[in-house]
Amino acid sequence: MASLILIGSLFGSGGLPTLVCVFACVVVAPSQVLAQSAGREPAGAQRACTCSDGRRFAIGASMFGKNSARILITGFHSKPSPSAGDNDSPPCSDLLALGQIVQLMQAPDGRPFLKRDNFKRGTISRICDTQITFIEPKKSYDFFADDGSALILSDDAGPQAAASTPPVEDIEQPVDLTGQDLLQLLPEKNAIGELRDTPFNEQDLKNGAYIIIRKRSKARVAESDDDSAPNVSQNRPREVTVPAGMLGRIEKRASFQSEAFWTTEILPDSAPRPFWSSLLLVAKTLVKQQEIFGKVVLPSSHIVEINHFFDQYGTDWTYFGDSTGEAASEQSSGTTRLPEIYSPSPLPLEKNVAEARKRHATEGIEKAAVGLRLVLKDRELLAKRTMLVLDEAAASGAETAPNLFRRQCFIGFDRLKDSQWEKSTRPHTLRITDADVKIFQPKDNEQIPSDFYAIDLQFTLQPDFDAGSIPLVCRFPLASIELELVDSAAHILSSKFEIRPRDRSEP
Amino acid sequence: MILSIGFRPGLVSLMWSTLALGALSANKALALDTARCTCADGSSVETGGISYSLESDRKKITRLEGTGNALDSRCKGIWVHSTRIDTRGTPYRFFLQRKTLGERRLSGCEDLDEKFVKRSKIYNFVFDSDSTSIREMQPADPQKTPHLEADPKANSNQNMWNAIIVDDEPLISDEEDEKRSRAEFRHEEFKRTSWVFARRDIRARHLGIRRDPDQSRHIVPMKKSRVVEAGQLGQIEAARMDRAIVRFYDGSRIETFGRAKNVFRRWYDETGGPYREVKDDLYTPVRAYIVEVALDDIIEINDYFDQRKTDRTRQ
Numbered sequence: 001m002a003s004l005i006l007i008g009s010l011f012g013s014g015g016l017p018t019l020v021c022v023f024a025c026v027v028v029a030p031s032q033v034l035a036q037s038a039g040r041e042p043a044g045a046q047r048a049c050t051c052s053d054g055r056r057f058a059i060g061a062s063m064f065g066k067n068s069a070r071i072l073i074t075g076f077h078s079k080p081s082p083s084a085g086d087n088d089s090p091p092c093s094d095l096l097a098l099g100q101i102v103q104l105m106q107a108p109d110g111r112p113f114l115k116r117d118n119f120k121r122g123t124i125s126r127i128c129d130t131q132i133t134f135i136e137p138k139k140s141y142d143f144f145a146d147d148g149s150a151l152i153l154s155d156d157a158g159p160q161a162a163a164s165t166p167p168v169e170d171i172e173q174p175v176d177l178t179g180q181d182l183l184q185l186l187p188e189k190n191a192i193g194e195l196r197d198t199p200f201n202e203q204d205l206k207n208g209a210y211i212i213i214r215k216r217s218k219a220r221v222a223e224s225d226d227d228s229a230p231n232v233s234q235n236r237p238r239e240v241t242v243p244a245g246m247l248g249r250i251e252k253r254a255s256f257q258s259e260a261f262w263t264t265e266i267l268p269d270s271a272p273r274p275f276w277s278s279l280l281l282v283a284k285t286l287v288k289q290q291e292i293f294g295k296v297v298l299p300s301s302h303i304v305e306i307n308h309f310f311d312q313y314g315t316d317w318t319y320f321g322d323s324t325g326e327a328a329s330e331q332s333s334g335t336t337r338l339p340e341i342y343s344p345s346p347l348p349l350e351k352n353v354a355e356a357r358k359r360h361a362t363e364g365i366e367k368a369a370v371g372l373r374l375v376l377k378d379r380e381l382l383a384k385r386t387m388l389v390l391d392e393a394a395a396s397g398a399e400t401a402p403n404l405f406r407r408q409c410f411i412g413f414d415r416l417k418d419s420q421w422e423k424s425t426r427p428h429t430l431r432i433t434d435a436d437v438k439i440f441q442p443k444d445n446e447q448i449p450s451d452f453y454a455i456d457l458q459f460t461l462q463p464d465f466d467a468g469s470i471p472l473v474c475r476f477p478l479a480s481i482e483l484e485l486v487d488s489a490a491h492i493l494s495s496k497f498e499i500r501p502r503d504r505s506e507p
Numbered sequence: 508m509i510l511s512i513g514f515r516p517g518l519v520s521l522m523w524s525t526l527a528l529g530a531l532s533a534n535k536a537l538a539l540d541t542a543r544c545t546c547a548d549g550s551s552v553e554t555g556g557i558s559y560s561l562e563s564d565r566k567k568i569t570r571l572e573g574t575g576n577a578l579d580s581r582c583k584g585i586w587v588h589s590t591r592i593d594t595r596g597t598p599y600r601f602f603l604q605r606k607t608l609g610e611r612r613l614s615g616c617e618d619l620d621e622k623f624v625k626r627s628k629i630y631n632f633v634f635d636s637d638s639t640s641i642r643e644m645q646p647a648d649p650q651k652t653p654h655l656e657a658d659p660k661a662n663s664n665q666n667m668w669n670a671i672i673v674d675d676e677p678l679i680s681d682e683e684d685e686k687r688s689r690a691e692f693r694h695e696e697f698k699r700t701s702w703v704f705a706r707r708d709i710r711a712r713h714l715g716i717r718r719d720p721d722q723s724r725h726i727v728p729m730k731k732s733r734v735v736e737a738g739q740l741g742q743i744e745a746a747r748m749d750r751a752i753v754r755f756y757d758g759s760r761i762e763t764f765g766r767a768k769n770v771f772r773r774w775y776d777e778t779g780g781p782y783r784e785v786k787d788d789l790y791t792p793v794r795a796y797i798v799e800v801a802l803d804d805i806i807e808i809n810d811y812f813d814q815r816k817t818d819r820t821r822q
Binding site: 005006007008059060063065069071072073074075097098099118120121122123124125126127129130131132133195196197198199200201311314334335336338339341342343353356357362387389392393401402403404405406407410412436437438439440441442443445447448456458471473477478481 | 629630634640642659661663665666667668673699713715718719720721723724725726729744748752754787788789797802803
């Protein structure tokens with residue numbers, strides 16, 4: 001699941017997704033994204049690694065702790081496995097993880113909002129030697145199926161875990177929030193310390209978790225703990241209408257019927273009023289407003305743990321956080337942050353190489369490339385016997401000059417030896433017999449920064465005719481050393497060659 | 508220059524040496540025009556070198572004075588010509604005007620506070636030249652790997668938070684460092700805020716920012732696209748090796764490429780209707796749209812002015 005914000009909505013009116021502008025084209029459906037080039041996995045897709053005991057760790061999987069804190073997998077290092085097929089998940093080595101916390105904050109006007117912070121980023125080393133497990137995200141929320149007044153969500157994977165199976169009892173002691181003002185429960189210093197002793201599990205809905213109401217519905221006002229004496233006075237209603245978008249915090253599990261029910265403290269005034277409700281304010285003196293306050297009992301299907309909401313909308317705060325601190329700064333920055341997203345700083349060379357070693361990228365590239373066969377589309381290229389330069393950006397493989405800042409491939413046809421190849425009538429096939437990853441650092445070139453480098457994928461091509469081997473170099477300026485470079489090389493070469501997989505009969 | 512004192516006895520020898528010394532001292536004193544000269548730090552400067560700053564403001568080295576011989580000339584004087592790009596008109600309809608700020612002489616490389624480069628990145632490709640296999644490179648210091656810090660068997664979901672070994676790098680990276688790197692690696696003429704125009708009719712895609720499950724953000728092309736007409740002015744939002752995100756401004760097409768046919772529309776645009784100023788480092792969001800284009804499809808505005816020998820996009 002990934003959020004998507006339309007660029008162009010970043011200036012003008014507001015910008016970041018909120019409950020109000022969700023339907024105003026700021027956030028658009030992922031289906032509007034142009035499909036990635038064929039055969040390539042979109043960035044951030046469900047890439048995963050596995051352990052020999054069957055545990056699987058997918059990027060984006062998370063585990064939940066106290067107060068909606070969570071640990072998320074952001075990447076992994078894997079070990080090369082000779083037995084793994086092309087489509088198998090690689091064996092895990094280390095996990096890259098991000099620890100996030102959610103805090104209840106107050107806007108300048110006193111209204112509450114929730115804010116998520118990235119608190120701890122690091123590595124869980126040798127994950128397969130640990131007893132740690134993660135679950136992959138199963139729920140998919142369709143915030144766009146609007147009924148006109150509410151956020152309607154649907155579970156793609158059927159009833160959520162909490163509903164289909166009895167919830168796992170938290171080991172932590174439930175926090176009794178009865179009678180407390182949640183707005184005063186701002187994070188304490190030791191709250192972070194508590195996370196060290198907090199178990200993390202797959203249950204997102206649990207005691208202390210922050211939630212957002214996803215469906216306008218009538219909810220039963222919570223009764224007291226012992227279920228004997230109602231905790232409501234005679235003049236208070238037994239049922240209240242809770243609008244969509246309200247925030248709350250789970251106090252405890254109330255019951256389990258067809259699905260789990262939760263006693264939830266609703267944060268008053270935590271969502272903007274719907275338009276029609278604002279109009280009714282004019283007649284406030286005539287119509288007695290039904291205030292939402294206190295605790296209500298809500299089914300799992302009517303609430304969403306707040307991290308899912310943040311993930312869906314690609315934001316880290318709820319509505320009233322828009323005018324505060326970091327959020328306001330992000331909004332006012334307009335499009336000035338585009339460069340860092342569009343063209344992030346390239347990895348320093350040492351780090352790039354170290355990361356590649358950790359990921360065993362060279363071995364992966366060699367494994368993916370050796371054996372591939374390049375079938376020439378145009379036999380005349382051989383006759384020219386000059387070095388062929390292909391450019392990723394050049395249209396239909398038009399020949400171009402070597403350029404330091406372009407992704408290009410160089411094929412040494414000028415090194416062809418005299419042979420009988422010209423008499424052959426069948427298509428010429430060149431097989432990759434060797435692959436290496438090299439670092440190109442031009443000397444004495446003042447037109448480029450001193451720390452400029454390029455990654456060279458160097459292949460040896462063996463023709464199916466007797467003409468000696470041909471060198472092929474695909475040069476990627478400032479690229480990360482990763483397996484995807486083989487795809488990029490194939491893409492550049494595809495203008496002049498048909499790329500065929502290795503012959504199965506080959507060793 | 509060889510001094511021959513003592514080699515040839517007599518008056519001829521003395522005359523030769525006097526001439527040689529005179530020539531040498533004259534060479535030191537006189538700074539001659541040269542196409543290339545060397546700075547004290549070893550870097551070199553060439554005539555035609557260009558430095559771009561924000562909004563396509565440009566400095567160009569027009570003349571160099573150097574001492575010494577043609578092969579090893581020390582920079583003595585650097586003549587820099589500066590121009591600025593101004594917008595004229597209303598946000599609904601405007602044109603660009605290049606203003607010359609004049610030429611000034613810098614007394615040496617010490618006064619050069621910008622890097623002047625040639626635009627071409629063409630080079631001579633040679634197999635196996637200037638490249639090293641990473642198999643031959645020394646591995647990084649193993650001390651930095653976190654594997655030895657704790658027994659992984661003790662880690663479980665009960666103490667998962669502690670199991671994360673924090674990276675050395677801060678969560679918030681050094682922004683100044685990032686800005687420096689990004690600016691350095693980009694094509695000089697396509698910096699953020701540089702003025703460009705579409706060299707032909709382009710079908711360009713709108714863009715979205717996607718946050719992936721790993722919380723990283725990416726820019727992705729959308730299915731929605733539109734035609735950018737040839738001559739449409741825009742400003743670079745962000746650029747990378749071969750593509751750029753450009754904010755194009757409707758109603759500000761270069762006149763030679765065409766003009767609005769609707770007279771009423773033209774009148775309205777000229778008057779400049781009400782609009783709200785927003786905090787932005789680019790010109791204006793009024794009637795602007797942001798799309799991604801190939802760098803080959805756009806031209807930096809100074810190049811247009813140079814080629815057309817003009818300083819305005821509208822006469």
